[in-house]
Amino acid sequence: MFAYIMRRLLMLIPVLIGMTLITFSIVHLIPGNPAQVILGETANQTAIDDLEESMGLNEPYIVQYGIYVSDLVQGDLGTSLRSKSEISSEIWPYIAATFELTIFAMIFAIIIGVNAGIISAWKQNSWFDFLAMLFALVGVSMPIFWLALMEQWIFAQELGWLPAYGRQDSRDPIAPITHFYVLDALIHLDFPRALTVLKHLILPSIALGTIPMAIIARMTRSSMLEVMKSDYIRTVRAKGSGQFLIIYKHALKNAIIPVLTVIGLQTGVLLGGAILTETIFSWPGIGRYVYEAINYRDYPVIQSGILVIAFIFVIINLIVDILYTRIDPRIKY
């Protein structure tokens, strides 16, 4: 097991270096130079040249790439062209924001998705099954920005129950420690603020969690249906176990493996691809960070941001693989 994890981690290195090469090439293939974008239409040529020079963009690509990789190996993610700050110090709040949102979105997606899938399989072809799967179909094909705007309109503007944007009440902010605001508020033992932060999480979590929820529900249902037909379930049933126990104890354990794969993949997708939700709910996450960087042609941020996202994605998949062995001892590496 340990050897396996080490092997997987070592394999990460060539994968990540390959990633840097790809992002570096793509980024430099986008037409237009950052100095021009940063200075905008009112800039004259001298100003653009000066800025280009100072940002080190006059070096040949291969030299720029060499500098980038050698810095990276030393743990230096580079310096943002736009903010002039170290990316490694700047990126953490964005990662924390995205993680917090993703965790809550996935909690929502897993709890609702898995249970809806199980009940649908259990009561196959019932009205519940029919409704749940219709709902899942709608959920999968839902345009996120539309769902998000509808949520804001109904719950923030019309009903006034929940806040429309941001991570916390901007009139009464938390002093960040970990930048996971729920955690920060709890560390301060500040329960009213923790509640405020939780309320800010509800709408974006639902918006972000809807698609994974629908995918998880469908996957759970089909996986459960398959397992329910297997011999050992018949044996358990013959033993006289109750239906509830059969499903949640015996069937779910085997059915959950493919669901876990989907959960792992979806978590990875949410971490990197939450741009729409992050934009509409003004959530300062990693997706927005990279998106703004693309607008500014902030090369180091694009490269390092994508690298960090890729890294997280790989790690999550590794965790999922390890979880398999915990759930199903027959799986060995």
Add this chain to the structure above:
Amino acid sequence: MKLKFSFLLTFMLALILVLAACSGDGGANSEADDGENESEAEETDTGSDGGTDDEAEAEASGEQVLVFARGGDSESLDPSSTTDGESSRVTKQVLEGLLEFDKESFDLLPGLAHDWEVSDDGLNYTFYLEEGVTFHDGTPFNAEAVKTNFERWADPEHEFAFTDDGYVYSMYGTMFGGFKGDENHVIKEINVVNDHEIVFVLKQPLGYFLQNMGMSYFGINSPAAFEEYGAKINENPVGTGPFKFVSWSKDDSIVLEKFEDYRKDGLPKLDRVVFEVIPDNAARLIALRSGEIDIMDGLNPDDAAGVESEDGLVLHTRAENNFGYVGFNTQKEPLDNKQLRQAINYAIDKQAIADALYAGYAVPAKNPLPPSYMGYNDEVEGYEYNLDKAKELLAEAGYEDGLEIELWTMPVARPYMPDPETVSQIVQNNLAEIGIEVTIVREEWAPYLEKTMQGEQQMYMLGWSGTNGDPDYFLSSLLHGNNVGSSNRSFYENDEVDELLDKAKLSVDQDERAQYYQEAQALISEDSPMATLVHSRPVMATTDAVKNYVPHPSTSESLAEVEIEN
């Protein structure tokens, strides 16, 4: 497994119910809430009654907090090292310059300098500085501090220039003719007479030198802060302004708080100001309606009428300080033909564009200069939509059978051009009427700017926004022959115009300057190097509890006098 799942499910449902229940009660209950629930009550008072309950809460806790929401984050809090308007919008509250602009115009008022004198030859500018002013860090403000700031911008070798960290002061370069050592750099030396008197000695007169001093880009930072923060000065502004910088979480919010020792008595009125980033226009309006924010920048013109008639909201417009245009590459076939350019200019229906795109919050433009500016020539006739004249001129130009032409369309929206795609379609249809077939060319923003600078285009779209309120920034940048290959993308070269612009730049007699600019506009209009479209008036909205908020045409206004009223 079973237990865990059902427990979690129940827990989640319970949590959702509890949260919904806490927030369900309207303003009435939260009024009775004790202090501890302050934040939560404030959060939840988001009924259809706009922000009034919110402010009641804020008042109850004795704090006046204003939340200003905009579409994008600041790039830097060192305004001189960026050209970004979102940066100076914030630093305007923290840093002050030697002079200030009037609330609604670019007229000059005293700033950190209470008086100033200009020598007759226009080469010596003496500023008398306010006494007893301190920076937020306690450092006394004096002439030496002013000198340090200006030398930092002018001299890339200066110890606080931070050149190695990527600092470039491009706005300084544009406004003062370059940097130390450059031929056209106008500031020869800066002499400190005593703590409260400073003299700027120029190499040659600069007609808009004083206007530059009012720009929020040239706010004075504490010299001690340069020592302390070094190249991190862009995240730690320390000025003399009404608000102190507190914190900045990127792409999220910037928090400022009242500076108790502000030099103007009784100001600022607010205790704290929070600049929030809400990228989506629709979401921002919802947040305003639900009372989570107090001021929103960047309202869609189409929403303006709705906001105006809505209870609890107030519509604001900025005075026009820009114009959008369709430019002609005057040095390239076929648009090197003046009559053709005039014909096209007559054929474009500016009023239709103003109505279709700005919902009436724009006026057709006849000069490449906002009407409120000094030296605006109202006698220029311009090119009012007239198909007969257009056809006549087209025939004179030798194109009675029509022609094909390329129009480059801006890929991004700007305040002066909120919907470039629609504008290009209107222009395309307009020109089809006189037999000109327009092909629309699309480029990404950065290559668009680069290639139009190099003159690859025939017709193109762009606009210009003012910063120091001086005509030179519009007319010279866009139409002076020296700027061909740079910001003069129309490749317009007219010696007479150049001479007038040069004379106006070198004169310090403002009446004389106005005269030169008027003459230049008449010549430019005749040559028609661009079809000026509209001056837009950007709209924004506040809750009705926000008092004394006056949007400035430069987009950076002081919030010192703003109050929140119940």
